[in-house]
Amino acid sequence: MDTLQKIAISKIADILSSTNLIIPQVDIWKKIFNNAGLSELYESRAPQFTTIVEVYGYGSDDKNLYHNEKCYNGLHESFKELEYNREELLKLFNNITEKISIFNVFIENIEKEIKKEVPKIKDMYIDEYLKKVELPEKNILLNKYSNKNFKLLRNNFNILALDICFDEEGLCVLPFTGSITEKDFDNSILMQWLSLKYPNIAMSYTDAIKAYSNSDDAACISHCRNIITGIFTYKKDEQRKWLDGLKKVCYKDKNIINVQANKIGEYNYNANSPDVNARYQYPRFNFIYKLYSFTCALGAHINEGNVSDATVDFEDVTLEDAFMALKATEAVLIWIYQTNAL
Template sequence: MMDRTEVIAISKIATLISEEKIIRTDDNSVWDKILSNAGQSELYERYEENLQPYTYNGKYENPNRKFKEFFTAIKTILKTVYMESENSGEFQKLMEAIVDAIDFNLILEGNHEELEEGNYYYNFKQYMERVDDRLAKLAMETMPSPAYKEFVLNLNILNLDIQFENRKLKLRPLTEDVEHANQTTSVIMDWLKHDHPAIADVYKEALESYSNGQPVSCIASCRIIMTGLFSESKDEQTKWANGLRNVSTDQNIQNVTAKDIIDNKANRNFNYPRFRSIYGLYVMTCDLGAHNLEGPIIDGSVQREVATMNDALLCLRMTQDVLLWVKATKQR
């Protein structure tokens, strides 16, 4: 069963597609091609009427391209394939076919005529097909539409991402192999709901903040996840880092205090790499999340950190890795 955050991500992707902000559905073959290429021709036959923008009656062709429940059909297809593809990779195949159909003229904004001095291009599609990868990647970095950014953010929630390679957009997993890329979020959520329900709520908030393009909120939630999770393993009248010490499997860590490791006063013969790595993530989530408006004053102004969505993705993925590590460690 899908978690609410995954349902929201799929719904947002379906919204962007149905509003033609990612793919231009301008004839009756578009979704036939996408679903057939993904091995989902049966779903096309089931929802064919909803996926065709044109209706025919003799020689009549609908000039308004009105769909019948287009959004509902797209959302249902995405949700159906996602739920049924836990171990088959079918959802990745479907998203690959969708990414192949993305229209550069929809997802890039600005004046394409100014992209390369001395050359003229009729549109972004022509530009992206003709220039070298360096210039094409620069366009993807500097001129993406808000809708495309939202599309990628919601793909990230489903553990997928998009890269530009060899003049084409390519679907890629964020951290795992393609066949299992959509499982991590559900595995973590199921475990948290069962063993750590309070942390599950914050994890959901982190995912939703990322999906909504709110990096500071996402990063702040990651900090709360770690301090909350390790607080459950600490001793009485100690801080959360003592819980990290109790969970960590570093050599000699049971013979030193968490404070001594943090203050570099612990036995110097040991590096305590697991503890230090996770504590370093905590420091980063503090600086970019809850304390991002703090900073030193230089020349009369506060030098604050500016958290980006790339920072949020880094913190979210690292937090997920920590959660998976804790889950595996406790199951030993």
């Protein structure tokens, strides 16, 4: 059975070859591969990428252009060939994404939807509007108003731990997270997003990765704790703790609106409980709060423990624990980013 990653690669090739996200043009695929420095890969499958030109009307210059019926196979085989060369595959994906038509990314009548939200703006096409707004707003629009084909493409990139977003130049493909080393970790969706909106959290995230790189397990976990408490602090009300922000972000948890944030962790789920609030599981809130507890116990509070026979029974922390804390914290950040919760 094929892995989810192999299926995702197939679907990416299918979407690109069977839709007009990339508008068919003569030599469009040649340009894409050559711009990625992969001319030899293109030449090995050139006939599969030749754009089909169909002239209609006797003596007319009118014509329709289509992606080659073999284009799927050419893309699929090319992606598979680069599957274990992450750097080259990412380069090809980026050159493909650069050629995606902005007009074919968003839902129909997106301009009307924007006008509803920002009534005071003058009428303009989406490409003009994107030139006038800041980067965070561009990515909010992309998350909120992309069409079915683009969403499907983006979902399959997500399976490969990649995402399509706007940078200063236009659409690009970036990994959700960088490698777990200091080298190149800043070239990721999370760092771009955090640096723009939450620079102090970006700093803690950087510190967590540096600590892991240096095999400082407890420090890495402590920085993860700071990320968790810090990111949800942005959502809390005045004179409230970070848990108030966590509760608001986890608004999809059933019944959470009816309970106090600092009480949720005390409920033991029981569908038959006489306390109606204990009949709900609060899954998102509890997952993140448990992660916070984990990062406290093996990070900031690592030197605390039960006293037994006049000695302190400390928890032991390992680099594997730090890796788990870092990846789980990254997963929470990705979830916040994807859901526009903050």
